[in-house]
Amino acid sequence: MTGQRATQLHATELLEAPAPTVRGPLRGIYAGNTRSVVVRGLQVMARTNWVVVLTGFFEPVFYLLSMGAGLGALIGTVEFYGVDVEYAAYIAPALMAVSAMNGAVYDSTMNVFFKMNFAKLYQQMLSTSLGPLDVALGEILLALFRGLLYACGFMVVTTLMGLNLSWTAVLAIPAALIVAFGFASFGMAITSYMKTFQHLDYVFFLMMPMFLLSATFFPIEVYPQGFQWVIQAMPLWHGVDMIRQLTTGLIQPSILMHLLYFAVMIVLGLWFTTARLRALFLR
Amino acid sequence: MPAPVIEATGLTKRYGDFTAVDGIDFAIQPGEAFGFLGPNGAGKSTTMRMIAATSTRTSGDLSVLGFDPADHGPEIRAQLGIVPQADQLDEELRVIDNLIIYGRYFGLPVPYVKRRAEELLEFAQLTEKRRSRVDGLSGGMKRRLTIARGLINSPKAMLLDEPTTGLDPQARHVLWDRLFRLKEEGTTLVLTTHYMDEAEQLCDRLVVVDKGTIVAEGSPSSLIRQYSTREVLEVRFGSAHNEAASQAIEGIGSRVEVLPDRVLVYADDGEAAMSAVHERGLRPITSLVRRSSLEDVFLRLTGRSLIE
Amino acid sequence: MSTLEQPVADVGGVDHALIASRARGWGWWFVAEHRIRAMRSYVASWIAISVGSPFLFLLGLGLGLGLLVDANQGAQGVDGVPYLVFIAPALSMATAMQTAAQENTYGVFGGFKWFPMFFAMNGTPISAAHIVVGFQVSVLVRVLLPLVAFSLVMVVFGIGSPLGALLLLPIGLLLAAAVGFAVMAWVSTQTEDRGQLSFVERFVVVPLTLFSGTYFPLETLPAFLHWIGWISPLWHAAELGRGALYGAELAPVMVLVHVGYLVLLAGLTCWLSIRTFRRRLDK
Ligand SMILES: Nc1ncnc2c1ncn2[C@@H]1O[C@H](COP(=O)(O)OP(=O)(O)OP(=O)(O)O)[C@@H](O)[C@H]1O
Ligand SMILES: [Mg+2]
Numbered sequence: 001m002t003g004q005r006a007t008q009l010h011a012t013e014l015l016e017a018p019a020p021t022v023r024g025p026l027r028g029i030y031a032g033n034t035r036s037v038v039v040r041g042l043q044v045m046a047r048t049n050w051v052v053v054l055t056g057f058f059e060p061v062f063y064l065l066s067m068g069a070g071l072g073a074l075i076g077t078v079e080f081y082g083v084d085v086e087y088a089a090y091i092a093p094a095l096m097a098v099s100a101m102n103g104a105v106y107d108s109t110m111n112v113f114f115k116m117n118f119a120k121l122y123q124q125m126l127s128t129s130l131g132p133l134d135v136a137l138g139e140i141l142l143a144l145f146r147g148l149l150y151a152c153g154f155m156v157v158t159t160l161m162g163l164n165l166s167w168t169a170v171l172a173i174p175a176a177l178i179v180a181f182g183f184a185s186f187g188m189a190i191t192s193y194m195k196t197f198q199h200l201d202y203v204f205f206l207m208m209p210m211f212l213l214s215a216t217f218f219p220i221e222v223y224p225q226g227f228q229w230v231i232q233a234m235p236l237w238h239g240v241d242m243i244r245q246l247t248t249g250l251i252q253p254s255i256l257m258h259l260l261y262f263a264v265m266i267v268l269g270l271w272f273t274t275a276r277l278r279a280l281f282l283r
Numbered sequence: 284m285p286a287p288v289i290e291a292t293g294l295t296k297r298y299g300d301f302t303a304v305d306g307i308d309f310a311i312q313p314g315e316a317f318g319f320l321g322p323n324g325a326g327k328s329t330t331m332r333m334i335a336a337t338s339t340r341t342s343g344d345l346s347v348l349g350f351d352p353a354d355h356g357p358e359i360r361a362q363l364g365i366v367p368q369a370d371q372l373d374e375e376l377r378v379i380d381n382l383i384i385y386g387r388y389f390g391l392p393v394p395y396v397k398r399r400a401e402e403l404l405e406f407a408q409l410t411e412k413r414r415s416r417v418d419g420l421s422g423g424m425k426r427r428l429t430i431a432r433g434l435i436n437s438p439k440a441m442l443l444d445e446p447t448t449g450l451d452p453q454a455r456h457v458l459w460d461r462l463f464r465l466k467e468e469g470t471t472l473v474l475t476t477h478y479m480d481e482a483e484q485l486c487d488r489l490v491v492v493d494k495g496t497i498v499a500e501g502s503p504s505s506l507i508r509q510y511s512t513r514e515v516l517e518v519r520f521g522s523a524h525n526e527a528a529s530q531a532i533e534g535i536g537s538r539v540e541v542l543p544d545r546v547l548v549y550a551d552d553g554e555a556a557m558s559a560v561h562e563r564g565l566r567p568i569t570s571l572v573r574r575s576s577l578e579d580v581f582l583r584l585t586g587r588s589l590i591e
Numbered sequence: 592m593s594t595l596e597q598p599v600a601d602v603g604g605v606d607h608a609l610i611a612s613r614a615r616g617w618g619w620w621f622v623a624e625h626r627i628r629a630m631r632s633y634v635a636s637w638i639a640i641s642v643g644s645p646f647l648f649l650l651g652l653g654l655g656l657g658l659l660v661d662a663n664q665g666a667q668g669v670d671g672v673p674y675l676v677f678i679a680p681a682l683s684m685a686t687a688m689q690t691a692a693q694e695n696t697y698g699v700f701g702g703f704k705w706f707p708m709f710f711a712m713n714g715t716p717i718s719a720a721h722i723v724v725g726f727q728v729s730v731l732v733r734v735l736l737p738l739v740a741f742s743l744v745m746v747v748f749g750i751g752s753p754l755g756a757l758l759l760l761p762i763g764l765l766l767a768a769a770v771g772f773a774v775m776a777w778v779s780t781q782t783e784d785r786g787q788l789s790f791v792e793r794f795v796v797v798p799l800t801l802f803s804g805t806y807f808p809l810e811t812l813p814a815f816l817h818w819i820g821w822i823s824p825l826w827h828a829a830e831l832g833r834g835a836l837y838g839a840e841l842a843p844v845m846v847l848v849h850v851g852y853l854v855l856l857a858g859l860t861c862w863l864s865i866r867t868f869r870r871r872l873d874k
Contacts, residue, residue: 014399014437015391015392015395015399015437016361016362016436016437016439017361017362017389017390017391017436017437018361018389018390018391019358019361019362020357020358020361020390022357027354027355028336028353028354028355028356028357029356030357031357031390033388033390036384036387036388036390037388039384039387040373040376040384040387040388043376043380043384044375044376048375048785049375049785049786051785051786051787052785052786052787052789055789055790055793055794056789056793058793058794059793059797062797062798062801062802063797063801065801066801066802066806066812067801067806069811069812069813070806070807070811070812071656071660071806071807073807073811074660074663074664074668074669074674074807074811075656075659075660075663076663078659118705119373119374119375120369120371121371121373123337123367123371124371124372124373124385125388126337126356126360127335127337127360127365127367127371127433128360128361128385128388128389128436129357129358129360129361129388129389129390129436130357130360130388131356131357196632198632198633198636201633201636201637201640202636205636205639205640205643208644208647209643209647209651212647212648212651212652213647213651213652213655217652217655217656218655218656218658218659222654222655222658222659223655278339281337282336282337282338282339282356283338418783
C-alpha cells in the first residue's frame with residue numbers, strides 16, 4: 001500500500017455499482033442478482049467441494065444395494081397398487097425421494113446455519129448490493145442443482161439394475177426436484193428460528209421417522225388406520241408414492257393430489273421464508 | 284450546507300431487553316471523516332450495521348445517502364464500501380476470486396471486475412498471494428484484503444469498523460495515508476475505533492459513545508480543549524500507594540484522577556505540577572508529562588479508561 | 592509437558608505441585624467432567640432422541656419390516672427367531688456406533704479447530720493422553736443414553752431375554768470405544784475441513800451398518816462381500832449381542848474373537864490417537 005502504488009488505482013476508469021432496480025414489495029430485500037450467488041456456489045462446487053458433492057451420491061446407492069439384495073432375499077415381493085413388485089424395485093423410488101429430501105433439508109438448514117454463524121458468508125454477501133432474497137433464492141437453486149445431479153446419477157444406477165419398470169421412470173427426475181424444492185423452500189424459514197446447533201438436532205429428529213416410516217421400506221398398510229393418516233399428512237410419503245408410481249408405471253389419479261400437495265408446500269414455504277428473511281439475515 | 288450523507292435521530296437498537304444503541308443523533312456531511320470512539324460494547328458496530336441496512340433498527344429515524352435503510356438496503360449498499368470489524372473473507376475461494384466474486388455481487392460487469400481486482404490486489408500488496416487460499420493469509424494480509432474488497436464498487440462512503448486493528452504500526456500508517464487520499468477525493472469516511480491516535484489522525488469530527496449513548500461530540504482538538512487540560516502529569520507510586528498519594532496531591536493542577544496503576548494530574552503546565560508534587564515531599568517511582576489526548580476526554584466523561 | 596518438569600513455587604496460596612500431581616493421575620477425569628458439563632445443555636434433545644430412537648427403530652421399522660419378512664420366511668425364519676428379535680440387538684449396536692462416530696468426528700475436529708478446547712486444556716497440566724481418554728469417557732456416557740433406552744424397550748416389550756438386554760450395555764460400550772477411538776485416530780489427523788468429515792458417516796457408518804449383517808444375516812449377501820462384516824466392529828458387536836439377547840449360536844472361541852477384535856481395535860487406535868494428539872498439541 002505504498003503511495004506510488006496507490007496512484008495506479010486510477011489507471012482505469014472507475015465504475016460505480018449499478019443501482020438495483022427492483023420495485024414493489026420485494027424492494028429492499030431483493031436486488032435481482034441471484035445469479036452472482038449461484039455463480040459463487042458453482043465455482044466453489046467445481047473447485048473445492050466436488051469430492052464431497054460427488055460422494056453424496058453413494059448413500060442412496062449403498063442403501064439400494066444392501067436392502068435390495070439382503071432384505072430382498074428375505075422379503076421377495078411387495079404389493080403396490082395391486083401388483084407384486086420386486087423388493088429392490090419397490091424401495092429404489094423411495095430412496096430417490098428420501099435422497100431429494102435429505103439433500104434439500106441439509107442444504108437449507110445445516111449448511112445455511114453454518115454459513116451464517118461460522119463462515120459468515122451471508123454477512124459478506126449482504127455487505128454488497130445483494131438483498132436477503134437474492135441469497136435465499138441462490139441457495140435454493142444450488143440445492144436443486146445438486147439434487148438434479150443426484151437424481152440423474154441414481155436413475156442411471158437403477159436403470160442398469162433393471163429397477164425401472166416403465167418409461168415413465170424418466171419423469172421421476174423432475175418429480176425428485178419438486179420434492180427437493182418443497183423441502184428447501186421450507187428449510188430456510190425453519191433455520192431462521194435456530195439459535196444453536198442443538199436446534200438442528202430437532203430437524204433430524206423429525207426427518208428420521210419420516211425416512212423410516214413413509215412407505216419407504218414397507219407399505220404403510222401394516223399400521224393402524226389412525227397412524228396411516230399421520231404418515232399421509234407428511235410430505236415424504238407424497239414424494240415416495242409419487243415417484244414410485246412413476247418408476248413402476250402404476251400411475252394412479254392420486255398423483256395429482258401429490259403434485260398439489262407439493263405445489264402448496266412450495267408456495268407456502270417460499271412465502272414463509274420470505275417473511276422470515278429479515279429475522280434470518282438482518283438481525 | 285449540503286444535505287448530510289447519513290443522518291440519524293433517536294436511532295435505537297434493542298436485542299430483547301437489552302438496548303445496544305440508545306437513541307443517538309448524528310449527521311455526517313459529504314466528504315467528512317466521522318468517527319465513533321468508544322469502549323467495547325458501546326454499540327459502535329451495531330450502529331455501523333444499521334447504517335449498512337444489515338441490521339434492522341428498532342426505532343428512530345435513519346437516512347443513508349437519501350434512502351431509508353428499512354426498505355432500500357440494496358440501493359444503499361450499492362454505494363457503500365463496508366469493512367466489518369472481523370474479517371469476513373470467503374474461505375472457500377482463492378484470494379483473487381474473493382475480489383472478483385464480491386464485485387459480481389454488486390452486479391458489476393465481469394471484465395471490469397477482473398481488471399479492478401488486479402489493481403486492488405496490488406493496492407493491498409497481495410499480488411504474490413493471488414492464487415493462495417484465504418486461510419493461509421496472515422491476520423494483517425486478511426485485513427488488507429478485506430479493505431481492498433470494500434473498494435471494488437468505488438463507494439461514495441466507506442464504513443470502516445476498527446480498520447487498523449491487527450495491523451502492525453507501519454501498515455497502519457500506510458492505511459491511514461490511503462484513507463486520507465480517499466477522503467481528499469471526496470469519499471465520506473465513517474469509522475469506529477478505540478485508538479485515540481487513529482481518531483486524532485483521521486477524524487474531522489467524532490462522537491464519543493458509551494453504553495449506547497453519545498456522551499460528547501466535536502473535533503478531536505475541540506474535545507480535548509473542552510474536557511481536558513493542555514498537559515497531563517502521570518505519576519506512579521506502586522499499586523498499594525497510589526490512593527494515599529493522590530490525597531496528598533489533591534489541589535495541584537485542575538483535577539486529579541486515580542487509576543489502579545497511576546495517578547493523573549491535569550494541569551496546563553505539567554512541569555510546574557511535577558515540581559509542586561516534589562515540593563510536597565512525594566517521591567513517585569516514575570513520572571511523565573505528556574499532552575492531553577482523547578483518552579483523557581473519555582476518562583473525564585465516563586470515569587473509565589477507554590482500553591480496559 | 593515442560594511446565595510439569597519445572598520446579599513449582601507456592602505462589603499466592605495455590606499449591607501448584609499438588610495441582611500438577613493431581614492432574615497427572617486424574618487429568619482424564621477433569622477432561623471428561625468438563626465435556627459432560629458442557630454437554631448438559633444438550634441433554635434435553637439427547638434424551639428425546641435417545642428415548643425416541645428405540646421406539647422408532649424397533650417398533651416402527653423392526654415391526655413393519657418384520658411383518659413382511661415373517662410373512663415370507665415364517666415366524667422363526669431368520670436365525671431361528673422372529674425378525675424383530677433378530678434385528679433388535681444389531682439396531683442397538685448400530686445406534687451406539689453411529690453416536691460414537693458422530694461425537695468423535697465433530698467433537699474432535701471442533702476441539703482442535705472450531706472451539707480449540709484441546710489447546711486450552713493442553714495449556715494446563717493435563718496431557719494428551721488424558722484428553723484422549725477423557726474425551727472418550729464422556730462419549731461413552733453419551734452413548735449409554737440410547738443403549739439404556741434400547742435395552743429398556745426390549746425388556747418392556749419382551750424382545751429377547753431381559754438379562755441379555757442388560758448384557759447389551761457393556762457390549763455397546765465396548766463397540767463405542769472401538770469405533771470412537773478409530774474415528775478419533777483419523778479425525779485428529781485432519782487439520783482442515785474440506786467436507787471430508789462427512790466421509791465418516793458416508794463411507795464408514797452407513798456402509799458398515801448396511802453391509803455387516805444388521806438388517807439381515809451376513810450370509811444373505813454374496814460371499815465376496817462378507818469381508819466387510821469381518822472387519823466391521825459393528826458385526827462383531829452385533830454377533831455378541833445376538834448371542835446375549837436370544838442365545839444365537841456362538842462358539843466360545845468366537846466370543847473370544849469378537850471381544851478380542853474390539854479390544855484390540857480400541858487399544859490400537861487409542862494409542863494412535865494419543866500419538867497424533869501429542870504431536871498436534873506440541874507446537
Ligand atoms: N446479535 C446480537 N444479539 C444480542 N446482543 C448483541 C448482538 N450484537 C451486539 N449485541 C450487544 O450489543 C452491545 C453492543 O455491541 P457492539 O458490537 O455494537 O459493540 P462495539 O461498540 O462495536 O464494541 P467493540 O469495541 O467490542 O467492537 C454489546 O453489549 C453486544 O453484546
Ligand atoms: Mg465493534
